[in-house]
Every structure is written in C-alpha cells, then in structure tokens.
Amino acid sequence: MKFDNPEDIVQLTPLWKGERFPNGRPKVPEDVLRRIRKITLEEAWGPLWNRGYKSQFEGDFKIIHPDQVMVGRAVTAVMVPKRPDLDETLLHYGHEQENRKGYYNQWVIDSLVEDDVVVVDMFDKVHLGTYVGGNLSTAISTRTKRGGAVIWGGIRDNQQVVEIDNINVYYRGSDPTAIADVTMVGMNVPARIGKAVCLPGDVVLGTPAGVIFIPPHLAELTVTQAEKSQVRDVFGFVRLKAGVYTTAQIDASWGTSLWQDFIQWFKSDEAAAGYQHLNWDGELQEAARQEKQGPQNDVRL
Incomplete structure (x- = not known):
C-alpha cells in the first residue's frame, strides 16, 4: 500500500x-x-x-x-x-x-x-x-x-x-x-x-x-441551486411585503408571468447584484412547458 x-x-x-x-x-x-x-x-x-x-x-x-x-x-x-x-x-x-x-x-x-x-x-x-x-x-x-x-x-x-x-x-x-x-x-x-x-x-x-x-462533481450545481433559492426568497419577500402576490403564489411553481416579473427585478434591483452570474433560461422554459400542459398543483418545497 x-x-x-x-x-x-x-x-x-x-x-x-x-x-x-x-x-x-x-x-x-x-x-x-x-x-x-x-x-x-x-x-x-x-x-x-x-x-x-x-x-x-x-x-x-x-x-x-x-x-x-x-x-x-x-x-x-x-x-x-x-x-x-x-x-x-x-x-x-x-x-x-x-x-x-x-x-x-x-x-x-x-x-x-x-x-x-x-x-x-x-x-x-x-x-x-x-x-x-x-x-x-x-x-x-x-x-x-x-x-x-x-x-x-x-x-x-x-x-x-x-x-x-x-x-x-x-x-x-x-x-x-x-x-x-x-x-x-x-x-x-x-x-x-x-x-x-x-x-x-x-x-x-x-x-x-x-x-x-x-x-466535488456536485459542488457547483449545489451552490448554484442554493443561490437561486436565496435570490428567489429575496424577491418573494419584497413582493409579499408590497402585497403583489400571495404566499400561495410565491410558494407554488411559478408561471411565465411571475417569472418575467422576477427576471425584470433580478436584472435591475440592487439586492440581486451579487447573483448576476446565474442563468434562468431553464426555469423559464420549464414554466412555459408546464403552462402548455395545463394547471399544476405543484408546491415548491
């Protein structure tokens, strides 16, 4: 040995x-x-x-x-x-x-x-x-x-x-x-x-x-998913505080309109500045796919 x-x-x-x-x-x-x-x-x-x-x-x-x-x-x-x-x-x-x-x-x-x-x-x-x-x-x-x-x-x-x-x-x-x-x-x-x-x-x-x-082969994927969860939570807190969405809307799978609101906020809000390396194309495509399939009752855990 x-x-x-x-x-x-x-x-x-x-x-x-x-x-x-x-x-x-x-x-x-x-x-x-x-x-x-x-x-x-x-x-x-x-x-x-x-x-x-x-x-x-x-x-x-x-x-x-x-x-x-x-x-x-x-x-x-x-x-x-x-x-x-x-x-x-x-x-x-x-x-x-x-x-x-x-x-x-x-x-x-x-x-x-x-x-x-x-x-x-x-x-x-x-x-x-x-x-x-x-x-x-x-x-x-x-x-x-x-x-x-x-x-x-x-x-x-x-x-x-x-x-x-x-x-x-x-x-x-x-x-x-x-x-x-x-x-x-x-x-x-x-x-x-x-x-x-x-x-x-x-x-x-x-x-x-x-x-x-x-x-090691999961390190970047793990931190990327963690960062996406963090910045989505920041957005959710902002919109909930402003009364734009209900908690049910924030916690459920997002539709394309909510995703578009998030992307606009993500690109312009100072709170998202540290997350600009993240890409959301996959999430937008998945939201569009689910909308074509009809209403979903999936809850984001």
Missing part, C-alpha cells in the same frame, strides 16, 4: 472532470469555494439528498468557533487502534519509502495547502486520541489560510487553539493526553465521520449545525 496514492485517488473520484492536484485530489475552483461560504448547510443538503447522497452530514461535534463558517477541500486520514506489527510496518514504510517525517498526524498536516480541511476518522477516540493541539493547529492555520479540521476524535490545548486565527476545528472531545496507540491505515482514502462519508477533495462546509461533505 501507499499513502496519498494518486492512482487510488483518481480511481475513487471518476465523476470529477476538472483540475486536480498533483496527487490526484479534485481541485474544486476557488470561486466555487467562495460562493459556498455564503450558503447555509440546509441549502447544501437539499440538492445532495435529492440525488441520493444521504450520508453527507454529521452534526454531533464540539466546535472551536461555533459562530464561524468553515469551507475547504478535504484531505482525509483513517486511523485504527494500534497493532504492533501493522504499526511498525506502516511507520517504517512512511519514513523510509516515502521520506515522511514525524508521526502520522504530522504527515497529513505537512501535505496541506491553501483552502484545505483535514478530515480524520479517529474512531471516536479522545483519551490518547488528540489529533491536534496548539502547535499542529497553528500549522494548519498557516498552511490552509482559512481551513481547519474535522476530527472524529479528540484535540488538546483548547485554550491555545481558540486563540489561533483563520482556523476552525470540529471535534468530539478534548483531553490533556497526547496522541498514542493509533495507526494510520489510509491517507486521502474514504473516511467515515460519524454518519457521514468523506472522500478526498470533497468540499467541507462547516456551520454551527455541523459539517456536510459535498462531492
């Missing part, structure tokens, strides 16, 4: 057709990450759930900065309880064959780049399972600029970590002990985080509600 093996990563993520890092990890564009920072967890959850991705969310965490949103590309690690022969073999391989330095957690953190998030399956170990403390959290902040860590296990040095800028950490518990009696059996492989599954290159969206892992 190899740690962080490009062939394995490409094999795991065949639906991603965009740019990749040298190790094969999908590189979702920075602009998509920027846009995802502005959506809610529920807005990201909906498009994934509707496409069958029902194991992407986990909310049972403690959070270093619960008021801050975290977004980045996943770098995964999978740990298991230490078995001496396995541990000796893998440590030796990493040091001698891959020229890695230090302990397993240092190998992963040394690989991070800007906008990365460490995602670690530590099998929910807290005592002797503290994946990061003050020093390694500082290294994560320095390398990722605005990333962080999702750890299904423990951390230490909480009082230091909370003072570090440009990082957020989602973790199960804290303990003064250092990491020990664990072995890393995979780096940039599928990782189970509670009820969720994360692959290398997934976009990690961390919010006060928890963490959701967005597959």
Whole structure:
C-alpha cells in the first residue's frame, strides 16, 4: 500500500472532470469555494439528498468557533487502534519509502495547502486520541489560510487553539493526553465521520449545525441551486411585503408571468447584484412547458 496514492485517488473520484492536484485530489475552483461560504448547510443538503447522497452530514461535534463558517477541500486520514506489527510496518514504510517525517498526524498536516480541511476518522477516540493541539493547529492555520479540521476524535490545548486565527476545528472531545496507540491505515482514502462519508477533495462546509461533505462533481450545481433559492426568497419577500402576490403564489411553481416579473427585478434591483452570474433560461422554459400542459398543483418545497 501507499499513502496519498494518486492512482487510488483518481480511481475513487471518476465523476470529477476538472483540475486536480498533483496527487490526484479534485481541485474544486476557488470561486466555487467562495460562493459556498455564503450558503447555509440546509441549502447544501437539499440538492445532495435529492440525488441520493444521504450520508453527507454529521452534526454531533464540539466546535472551536461555533459562530464561524468553515469551507475547504478535504484531505482525509483513517486511523485504527494500534497493532504492533501493522504499526511498525506502516511507520517504517512512511519514513523510509516515502521520506515522511514525524508521526502520522504530522504527515497529513505537512501535505496541506491553501483552502484545505483535514478530515480524520479517529474512531471516536479522545483519551490518547488528540489529533491536534496548539502547535499542529497553528500549522494548519498557516498552511490552509482559512481551513481547519474535522476530527472524529479528540484535540488538546483548547485554550491555545481558540486563540489561533483563520482556523476552525470540529471535534468530539478534548483531553490533556497526547496522541498514542493509533495507526494510520489510509491517507486521502474514504473516511467515515460519524454518519457521514468523506472522500478526498470533497468540499467541507462547516456551520454551527455541523459539517456536510459535498462531492466535488456536485459542488457547483449545489451552490448554484442554493443561490437561486436565496435570490428567489429575496424577491418573494419584497413582493409579499408590497402585497403583489400571495404566499400561495410565491410558494407554488411559478408561471411565465411571475417569472418575467422576477427576471425584470433580478436584472435591475440592487439586492440581486451579487447573483448576476446565474442563468434562468431553464426555469423559464420549464414554466412555459408546464403552462402548455395545463394547471399544476405543484408546491415548491
């Protein structure tokens, strides 16, 4: 086996057709990450759930900065309880064959780049399972600029970590002990985080509600649907406040006349300025198609 093996990563993520890092990890564009920072967890959850991705969310965490949103590309690690022969073999391989330095957690953190998030399956170990403390959290902040860590296990040095800028950490518990009696059996492989599954290159969206892992090939679609929902809500609030439409009209599938009103507002209103990259041709065509079919009682959820 190899740690962080490009062939394995490409094999795991065949639906991603965009740019990749040298190790094969999908590189979702920075602009998509920027846009995802502005959506809610529920807005990201909906498009994934509707496409069958029902194991992407986990909310049972403690959070270093619960008021801050975290977004980045996943770098995964999978740990298991230490078995001496396995541990000796893998440590030796990493040091001698891959020229890695230090302990397993240092190998992963040394690989991070800007906008990365460490995602670690530590099998929910807290005592002797503290994946990061003050020093390694500082290294994560320095390398990722605005990333962080999702750890299904423990951390230490909480009082230091909370003072570090440009990082957020989602973790199960804290303990003064250092990491020990664990072995890393995979780096940039599928990782189970509670009820969720994360692959290398997934976009990690961390919010006060928890963490959701967005597959890279669905990242732009997810954020586009979220943005469309946001700006339609803004329009709906404006028109409802003015008494132009009823709530039933706003919540139902829109007809062409309502869509035309929305498009005029969308092109001219300052509140829609940040959404001008969105295209509505598909929605207009669908509204026209439905009108030809006759009245529909579909309600927008």
